[in-house]
Amino acid sequence: MMNSAALPASDAREGALADVAVLMPAYNGQDDVARTLASFDEDATIYALVVDDGSTPPIVAPDVPGMRVEVLRMPKNGGIERALQAGVEALAARGFRYAARIDAGDLAAPQRLAKQRARMQAEPAIAALGTWTQVINRAGEPLFMLRPSADARTLRRTRLLRSPLVHPSVMLRIDAVLAVGNYRVQYPAAEDLDLFLRLMERYECANLPELGLYYELNEGGISATKRRRQIVSTLRLQLHYLNVLNWRDWAGVAKSMLHFVTPYRTLQKMKRALFANSST
Template identity: 70%
Template sequence: MTTSSPHFTPSDALADVAVLMPAYNGQADVERTLASFAENARVRVVIVDDGSTPPIVAPNVPNMDIEIVRVPQNGGIERALQAGIEALAERGYRYAARIDAGDLAAPGRLAKQRAYLEAHPNVAGLGMWTQVVSRTGAPLFSLRPATDPASVRRLRFFRTSLVHPAMMLRVDAVRAVGNYRVAYRAAEDLDLFLRLMERYDCANLPELGLYYELNEGGISATKRRRQIVSTLKLQWRYFNACNVYDWLGLAKNLLHLVTPYTALQKIKRTVFASHAT
């Protein structure tokens, strides 16, 4: 797949970008998420329906082309994302813009991320700042991670350096490092980011790009222990004893392992709210 930049008309400036959204049931959330995209160009979407019953149906959204890749049996988000990346590669897309059903995109997100990646060819993954909201849309706290690649790499275990559903990824780079994997269940995003940062850079745009819905039934809540154990395994594999933030991140995740989920969410809201003021 060529890495040169083709010439696009203004209305087709996102022709090499596809929104990649895995979905398992939740038709209403899928529709609400897709309706949130506001771009000055046509938006392409690939939904990986991970064995939903009934199957996800592509909604009719203005200025948007939607394709559904169906997985006959629910296999989990890791396998759904694997299939999605391969589908994007087969169709010739260069960039995968991640989002999850229930989250909302800030206006112009795709164009901003694509422009940055075009200007920074060694950046394989680009995130944006995120506003965390409740199911009713009430703001809870903001995630404003470091922006430059060196800081993202240094802080990767200490704080949320890259918000997965706010990321735009180079499809060829994701495939070059082995795509998403099932080796670290519920932490497939961190596993991918760490492998990307062995060869490339990852960064963040210091702008709001996503409204992230804190869903008490989501992976972070229902598979929390599995996620923490997978994260600890990744920390052990990539641990750098010379980086104080690796030590602090290890201590933080060990604390998460023994802290009740509801108490942890209260602490996060307090800490991030104080940082935002």
């Protein structure tokens, strides 16, 4: 059984972001949760749902000016896939239209939510909208910039070659996420790519070509601690969606195989060198 203080009913919410909720899964890291939520800078009240994935001690909702924070407690640690699944269902039940993802430790750029909501309101076909992302270290120093394509057609062509969206930067249309089956546990540590590929079968996915997120490179994060599981899940997805006539799909498979045999720290050094000229 999950416990949560109820978010306000949809007819009781006010402001330009009344139908938007920040969605953050968290396992321990109380200080990171508070720091991340405090980074949001918007001209309207913000609602945030923190899904506590069995933390010890439990996550406590921080007091953040201009923000209403609620905590949804999972009965035990079940992984980010189940936490996000429960979070989306909870937000849908409370009447929210959009879920803005972020992870504990990351930081939001000013007006990120307002900009994403405006674009998604203007283009209802978009089910997931990401942003460019500045990768930083624990000290906040810039390492490299991720600039995924802003064009939906380009993202479709390259979806298996590189991740089409940076997951913690994404705003999701909740009804679309539920329509394709929500987050799933079938592809551990690659739940984001699984969701994006299913969304692309029925909707559009795109990116705002501007900075929306500061992503903290954390060696304790999923990309490091569950790296082999993530690569295996990614390979399974690539083979499932493979278009044999698209050379980019084959290149994506080869890239995943290379990642499988390349040490994590070596891979990060390669990324820093590759994107050095893009760092800001």
